Structures are given as structure tokens and as C-alpha cells.
Amino acid sequence: MRSFICGIILSFLLYLPMHAQVLCDYRLELFDSFGDSWNGAALLVFVNDSSEVYFLTTADGRRKSFPFFISDGDSIRLEFFGGSFDSEVSYALYDTENNIVFQDGPSPDEGTVFTGTAKCPSCPPPPVSSIVLDNIRAEFIELSWLATDVNGRYGIQIDTAGFDPLNLPYDLITRTPQARVGGLAEKTRYDIYLTSLCASGDTSLAVGPITFETVYKTDVGVVGIVSPVTACGLESLASVEVTLKNFGANPQTLIPFDFSINGVPGGVSMPFDGVFTGVLGKDSTFTITFDTRAMVGEPNIYDILAWTAFEGDSDVENDTFAISIINIPLVTSYPYFTDFEDWFGGWRIDDTLSRNASWSFGVPNYRNLLQAASGENAWATGLDTSYNNNELSYLVSPCLDFSSLTEDPIISFSLFFDSEACCDKGWLEMSLDGGKTWETVGTEGGGINWYNDTSNDWWEGNFTSGNWLIASNTLIGAAGVSDASLRFVFNSDFATTATGMGIDNIFISPPLVNNLVALAVNNTSEEECGSARDAVAMSLTNLGTAPQFGFTLTYQVNGGQTVVETFPDTVAAGQTVSYEFDIPFNSTNQNQYNIVAWVSAANEQFRLNDTVSVTFTIINNVPFIEDFEGGTLPAGWESDETVPVTDGRDLTSFALSDNLWAQDRFFEVTSPVFGQIEVGDSLNFDYRFINFGGADGSPKILASGDSLLIQISKDCGETYQTIRKIDVTNHVASNGFATLSIALNNYEGENIKLRFIAFWGAGDYYWI
Missing domain, CATH: 2.60.120.260 (Galactose-binding domain-like)
Known part of the structure; x- marks a missing residue:
């Protein structure tokens, strides 16, 4: 969408050369709704024969202002070049009095989109972008700006931040585009407004507030620790070098400074050490080294504090600087x-x-x-x-x-x-x-x-x-x-x-002669609810240079009795093998199992990688939550689809989903086993049906044959019972999610398994 407001006159302006050229501020406002840069888009601004390119970067966020100077009568031309995501892009050009001259977007037109001639007010205010606060002190400030009327004057209004300048007199009137304002209080926030009092008798709009804060008269501190720094093998007694700064308005000397390591004072002997005897002016810094050294010789982490202790310091909050360094082994x-x-x-x-x-x-x-x-x-x-x-x-x-x-x-x-x-x-x-x-x-x-x-x-x-x-x-x-x-x-x-x-x-x-490594252990039963004769399988590798034989393998389940068996073959150097224990275990009597397994060889040179463990769940405890935010089908879940979890299809997070149409009429997903169910437990989930290709997630109106079945099994997936059916008789079409809650009181004391089955009847749509 494009709009125009008169603020640039689309004609030639007649002015006399004996008058000074009128200068004023224009500004561009660039926007990106997603805040991830303009993604290759750019706005080219021509002022007479000069040009400048404007765009947003990721660091700019959603919006940034770009002020620029312009003279009355200058020609302006805007050219827009599109990028990857122009639907996020918009911009506006404002004149000195904050009127919109031109705006476009989202999805701005490309090419030359605007031409015109600049019109500055007959009495323009000082350009905001030209105002410089040159010297902020405790009791005064110096400022300057770009002159807009060489024969005019400028009014200054100043007071504590937040004041309303309307109908208030000027605190200072000056003929030059610079001023020094005194009588201020230290460490106080002020607002300044500037107004042009033109020779023609006109008065401009006031520009501001320009906000600043005065400084303390006396304020010093440490702003950096130059050494020691994180490094390998630091020397036992390291030099400590710090940077002092004068934040205040008045020059300072004889500044005491000190340090500590891990909360222990560094042992600085004042006044022979730890006193700065030079002169530190306003905003000045000085880097100085203690005579006393820091004990950082042992590999470890060291918290170092350095601070000033100057009498009469008005702000102790900026006295101290802290770093953590590591003496890296x-x-x-x-x-x-x-x-x-x-x-x-x-x-x-x-x-x-x-x-x-x-x-x-x-x-x-x-x-x-x-x-x-x-x-x-x-x-x-x-x-x-x-x-x-x-x-x-x-x-x-x-x-x-x-x-x-x-x-x-x-x-x-x-x-x-x-x-x-x-x-x-x-x-x-x-x-x-x-x-x-x-x-x-x-x-x-x-x-x-x-x-x-x-x-x-x-x-x-x-x-x-x-x-x-x-x-x-x-x-x-x-x-x-x-x-x-x-x-x-x-x-x-x-x-x-x-x-x-x-x-x-x-x-x-380096490669050891004898180095067996336990890689993994797991149970072998594929039965959903475990097996009374479940087996343990273990894999290991020989990282050594010599073949290995005659060693034993051991496993233990949930801290119980150990099972020890001898590996029957020789494992060559670099070979990986698997072994299934002869003695089984019962995986039907607990919800969760932890198996620890290890290899034992008499000549083993490194035993810390000989043990491996695994924890697996047969029955998932209730309450149970699954949000599919891992991006894949979680362990224990099964589906007839290869990729049943997605964050596409107008989703803001991951969910189970499938596209149902004439060539794919069925979707099924089953859960792990949960239990035991108690009175008051319920099954809760969100779902929706939306049409394929609907950019805004347009809702699907179910037809005859379209349905979603929610089923429960009490026998580890052998048989299922339908507990709810969603179809044309009870589904309310919506592009939002519906929440369904089903009481499970009838399954008290049971371990249950869920199954969701979607059937296609007509159309082309997603169920999610």
C-alpha cells in the first residue's frame, strides 16, 4: 500500500540567491515484521546527484531510523530493490515536521517508486541528528548543532527529565549554534529542547527531548584487569595489571587500589604499592601494574577482583572489576x-x-x-x-x-x-x-x-x-x-x-596393547510389556594392538545378582563384536530397568572404559506428557508413516501429522504403555483438520468417511477398544486446535496403550 502527504512540493521552488540555503532534517523509518533483516532488500535514496543505500540487518531488529540532512529545493528519488521476504518489509519517509512524505509496504513496489522536491519549513528547527552534547560535566554541559538560519537565534529550554516545555520561557537564547548551560546538579537526568528563532520573525517547532545525565564530581574505579588471563601453564606468581578510570568531572590523584584472588586479599602493602600517584583527568584511563604478584600456579579457576578505595567517591558501584581466569592444564x-x-x-x-x-x-x-x-x-x-x-x-x-x-x-x-x-x-x-x-x-x-x-x-x-x-x-x-x-x-x-x-x-x-572397550548393552525382547526370559546383549571393541581372549563379561539388572560368562572367541585388534548372554532375566515385574555390563580381562591396561549401562522403560509412569518437540517420533511410539512428526503446515511447534487424500487414505500411530491408571486420570490432547494448500490453515469440513479413532489396549497392543470417534457428526471445523479430554476411570489399575487411527473419506487435508 502506498500513500502521499504534502510535505514535498512537486514543483520548482523560487528563492533568491542572496538568502542562505535552508537546511533541515528528513528521516527514513525502516521496518521488518519478523526482525531478521531485510533479507537482501534495499532502498536507494538519491538526493540530487548523491545516493545512499539503506536496509536492515539482523542486529537492527524490527525497526530503525535513519535521519539525513537535506536542503530546501533538493531533488529526492527513491528506488526499491526486493529481497527474499518482502512481505515482512515496509518503510516510510518523514519530513522535518514529522509528516509522512511517502510510505510503502508490506511487499513494496520495486524500481523507482517516488520522485519529488524537498521542502524545508521557512523557519526549520535545528536538525536533531546534528545536535552534539560535547562536554557533560557535574554542573554544566556544552552542546552544539548545525545552524539553520545564519541571521537567527536559538532558544534553549532545559530541566530535569520529563518536563513539559510548552508555554515555558527559554532558559537561554544564543545567536551561535553552540552553548554552555550551567547551574546543573551532579548525577541528574535532564532534557533539552531547541527552537529556531528565525530572523524573519518565525519560530520553529521545538526539537527534543535530548536527554543526558550529569556526572559525579568525584568518581573513580577499576574498568579492566589486563593480566593475568586464561592461558596454559600460568607461572606460579603472575603480575596483576589493572586499568583505572575517572568517571567523575574533577581530576583525581593518590587513588588507592587493591585486588583479591578467590576471596583472599592479594597482600598489597600500601602506600608502597597500590596507590596511583599520577593525575587522572575526566574520562581518562590508566593501566598500572601491582608490585605484588598473584599466586595462580595450580591448574584451576581463579576469581580475581580489583577495586579502588578512594575517599569521598560518590559511586562505589563502579569501583570494582571482576574476572574469572583459568590456569589451563x-x-x-x-x-x-x-x-x-x-x-x-x-x-x-x-x-x-x-x-x-x-x-x-x-x-x-x-x-x-x-x-x-x-x-x-x-x-x-x-x-x-x-x-x-x-x-x-x-x-x-x-x-x-x-x-x-x-x-x-x-x-x-x-x-x-x-x-x-x-x-x-x-x-x-x-x-x-x-x-x-x-x-x-x-x-x-x-x-x-x-x-x-x-x-x-x-x-x-x-x-x-x-x-x-x-x-x-x-x-x-x-x-x-x-x-x-x-x-x-x-x-x-x-x-x-x-x-x-x-x-x-x-x-x-596412543594405542595400548591391551584395551577392551564396552560399547553398548541392551535387552533383546521385542515384547511390548517385557518378557519373563528377556536376554541381555553386549557389544565391545578391541582398541588395543594385541588380540584378546579368555576374558569375562558380566551384567547386573537393577542392582541385583550379577551374571558372569566367558567370551568364547578371540577378538582381533580393531574388531567389534557382540555377545548375547545365555542366562536371561525377567523384564515383566517392574516399570523401569537399568542394566550395567562390563568386560574383565586380566591384562587390561585401562579399565575406566570397560563398563556400559542402559536404562529402558517398559511401563511409562503417569502423569505422562509428550509434545513431540524432539522433531522425530519418540522412542516407544510407532507409525505407518516414515515422517509423522512435523513443524510445517502452519504449525508453530512440532506435532503428529499426516496428509490424507485419495492416494493416502489411512494413518496410524501407537504409543508406549502407560500405567497404572488411577481414578481421576484422563487422556488430553489437541487436534485439528485443515485443508491441503491452505496458507492460513483453512479448516477442513469433514465428509462422510472422514474420521479419527482414539483407541485403548489393556493387553500391550494385542487388542484395542475404541473410546472416542471424531467424525462429521461431532467435529466443528476450525483453523485452531480443539482440545479433547477423555476420562480413564474405567481403566483403574490397568496399564494401557493408545492408538490413533485416521481414515480418509473425501478431499485433500491434514490431520494434526
Whole structure:
């Protein structure tokens, strides 16, 4: 839509050359309804023969103003060039008196969209964009602006912020486009309004408020700690260098300053140390080093505070500066192992490169990540919450010196991975030049439990099925390198999260002679409600260089009796094998089972990767909630469709869905088993039917034969009973979701399984 308001005269203006050219402010307002930039669109503005390109970036958000100077009689031309999402784009041109000269959008026209001639008021106000607050002090301010009438004067109104200048006298009148206003109070917010008092006798509109805050007379503080900084192998006694600043109006000298490490005073001996004896002027800074040194020699995290203690300081809130640094371990001997039980091991988030990082160190306790792989602590993208949207984060290793190795080392670690399948992923990178460049470690199909994305070399989706797995690969090219590092990378898109990524039990070593690794364990029964003779299967690999034989395998269910059996064959170097135990267990008498399994070999050189576990659920406890926000069909759910979960089709989040039409007349999805049901329990879910191709989710009016059945099984899916049918007789067409609640009192004491079946009758539509 386009509109015009008279503010630019579309004709030639006649003015006498003896008069000064009139200058005023115009401004552009650019809008993007989604706030994600103009996506390639741009507005080209010509003023006479000069041009400027305007557009919005992601950082600009939904709206930004662009003021510009213009002279009375200047020609203006606007040209718009479209981008990817012009339906989000609009803009407007305003004159000096805030009248809309031209506007267009959403979906603005392309090409030359406007031509005209600028019209400034006969007495224009000072251009807002030209007003500069030159010198803000405790008791006065200096300001300047661009003159609009060389023969006129300018009125200034000033008072505490929020005052109404209407009908108030001018506090100061000046003939020059600059002024100094005194009599102000320190640390107070003021508003200024400026008015042109033109030689013709006209008075302009007042422009403002221009808001500012005076400063304190006396106000100093520490604004930076220059050293020590996070690094590998810091010296035991490091120099402490800080930056002082004078925030106040008055120059200061003899400023006391001090520091502490992890809450312990640094031991500064004043006045011989920790007193600044120079002169620090307004807004000035000075970097100075303590004579006293900081004890940061042990690998650890150090919280450093530095502060001033100046008598009469009006604002103590800005006196102190705090940083946390890490003395990163320098690993020189191998095997290297950390289970993160004593501390975070020198692994840390790269705060400089990371965006929206969610990596946290501690005890995991969220959704299906309820514990570390061993002990209590691990690194995870959110210990008690999901990872973040728009995340690109890096978990960086200690400094790794491989100069003593003649063979490329092997890395293995416990991995948990559960993300939105389409769009959120993780991988491992290695640098061999001190972090200057990075390369992805390994490729899909290489290593053990390595990347599951066949084209991008990363982990995605519910790769570890809600459990910890051992992942392993060779660090190719690392042998002999003295300045190496590793980093785990996690990357998510703008919407939909899951549990995330977990890392534990990191092991780096040249190939050992004897090193069996337990990879995974699981039960083998496919019976929905378990089996009285369920079996345990375990997989393991030989990461050593020698063949292994005569070792035992053990499993234990829910902390009960152990079952020990001898592996019957020889496992060659690099070989991965599976074994199913002869002795079964009963998986029908509890809702949830935890199986721990391990390998025992007499000559094993590294035992911390010999154990693996799995937790699986037979009966899901009630209450139970499933929102399908993982982006894929959750574990325990089954469907006749390949991709039954989507966030398309006019959805704002993920949901079960299928397109029903003449070539696809049926949809079925079944749930896991839930129980036990109690009186008062109910089944609640949202649903809707919308037509195919309806951009706005146009509602589907059900025809004869269209229906959705909700069914329940009490015998683990052997038979089903229909408890509700939605069809033409009871469905109200709507593009919104309907909520259905079904009481389950009749199933008290039962374990139940749900089935949803949709039948097509006519049309082309989605059920969701």
C-alpha cells in the first residue's frame, strides 16, 4: 500500500540567491515484521546527484531510523530493490515536521517508486541528528548543532527529565549554534529542547527531548584487569595489571587500589604499592601494574577482583572489576583421562567465539539425561534444561602436547546426544596450531559410535537413544605436535530444542596393547510389556594392538545378582563384536530397568572404559506428557508413516501429522504403555483438520468417511477398544486446535496403550 502527504512540493521552488540555503532534517523509518533483516532488500535514496543505500540487518531488529540532512529545493528519488521476504518489509519517509512524505509496504513496489522536491519549513528547527552534547560535566554541559538560519537565534529550554516545555520561557537564547548551560546538579537526568528563532520573525517547532545525565564530581574505579588471563601453564606468581578510570568531572590523584584472588586479599602493602600517584583527568584511563604478584600456579579457576578505595567517591558501584581466569592444564603425558569428578578438568567454554552457549559443568538432571556416565559430574548443554535456540558453542580442551608421541593418539569419551533431528547437531574439532585453524575429527562410518549424519559429518537427532555410549576415533596427524587442542561444537537453529549433548570420561592415549572397550548393552525382547526370559546383549571393541581372549563379561539388572560368562572367541585388534548372554532375566515385574555390563580381562591396561549401562522403560509412569518437540517420533511410539512428526503446515511447534487424500487414505500411530491408571486420570490432547494448500490453515469440513479413532489396549497392543470417534457428526471445523479430554476411570489399575487411527473419506487435508 502506498500513500502521499504534502510535505514535498512537486514543483520548482523560487528563492533568491542572496538568502542562505535552508537546511533541515528528513528521516527514513525502516521496518521488518519478523526482525531478521531485510533479507537482501534495499532502498536507494538519491538526493540530487548523491545516493545512499539503506536496509536492515539482523542486529537492527524490527525497526530503525535513519535521519539525513537535506536542503530546501533538493531533488529526492527513491528506488526499491526486493529481497527474499518482502512481505515482512515496509518503510516510510518523514519530513522535518514529522509528516509522512511517502510510505510503502508490506511487499513494496520495486524500481523507482517516488520522485519529488524537498521542502524545508521557512523557519526549520535545528536538525536533531546534528545536535552534539560535547562536554557533560557535574554542573554544566556544552552542546552544539548545525545552524539553520545564519541571521537567527536559538532558544534553549532545559530541566530535569520529563518536563513539559510548552508555554515555558527559554532558559537561554544564543545567536551561535553552540552553548554552555550551567547551574546543573551532579548525577541528574535532564532534557533539552531547541527552537529556531528565525530572523524573519518565525519560530520553529521545538526539537527534543535530548536527554543526558550529569556526572559525579568525584568518581573513580577499576574498568579492566589486563593480566593475568586464561592461558596454559600460568607461572606460579603472575603480575596483576589493572586499568583505572575517572568517571567523575574533577581530576583525581593518590587513588588507592587493591585486588583479591578467590576471596583472599592479594597482600598489597600500601602506600608502597597500590596507590596511583599520577593525575587522572575526566574520562581518562590508566593501566598500572601491582608490585605484588598473584599466586595462580595450580591448574584451576581463579576469581580475581580489583577495586579502588578512594575517599569521598560518590559511586562505589563502579569501583570494582571482576574476572574469572583459568590456569589451563598443559597435558604432556599419556594416557590422559578425566571423569570430571574433582573439577571441570580445564575444559571450558570459548566465550569469545560462542553464541548463546548452554554448556554447563555439574550434575545432569533433565528429561532423559538424569545422570553422568560415571560418578556425578559431566559437561552438558544444559544440566537441568534444554540447550538454547540459535546456539553455536564450543567446549574447549586443555592444551595438549603430543610431541612425545610417535603414533597418532586415540580419543574415546562417553557421549549423550539428543537433538532436533533436522536442524541441531554436534561434532568434534581439532587444532594442531594453537587454535588458529580447526578441522573436524573423523567422518561418518569411521571410528566407533561416530557421526550418524552421512553427508555432514556430525551427530544429530536422538543418536544415543537416551543413554550414554562410548564414542572413539583416531586423532589423525596429532603425533609429534606440541600445540594441539580439541573442542566439542554444538549448533542449533532458531526453534525447537531437545535434551542436548553430554560429554564424560574423556580418554586420550596412543594405542595400548591391551584395551577392551564396552560399547553398548541392551535387552533383546521385542515384547511390548517385557518378557519373563528377556536376554541381555553386549557389544565391545578391541582398541588395543594385541588380540584378546579368555576374558569375562558380566551384567547386573537393577542392582541385583550379577551374571558372569566367558567370551568364547578371540577378538582381533580393531574388531567389534557382540555377545548375547545365555542366562536371561525377567523384564515383566517392574516399570523401569537399568542394566550395567562390563568386560574383565586380566591384562587390561585401562579399565575406566570397560563398563556400559542402559536404562529402558517398559511401563511409562503417569502423569505422562509428550509434545513431540524432539522433531522425530519418540522412542516407544510407532507409525505407518516414515515422517509423522512435523513443524510445517502452519504449525508453530512440532506435532503428529499426516496428509490424507485419495492416494493416502489411512494413518496410524501407537504409543508406549502407560500405567497404572488411577481414578481421576484422563487422556488430553489437541487436534485439528485443515485443508491441503491452505496458507492460513483453512479448516477442513469433514465428509462422510472422514474420521479419527482414539483407541485403548489393556493387553500391550494385542487388542484395542475404541473410546472416542471424531467424525462429521461431532467435529466443528476450525483453523485452531480443539482440545479433547477423555476420562480413564474405567481403566483403574490397568496399564494401557493408545492408538490413533485416521481414515480418509473425501478431499485433500491434514490431520494434526
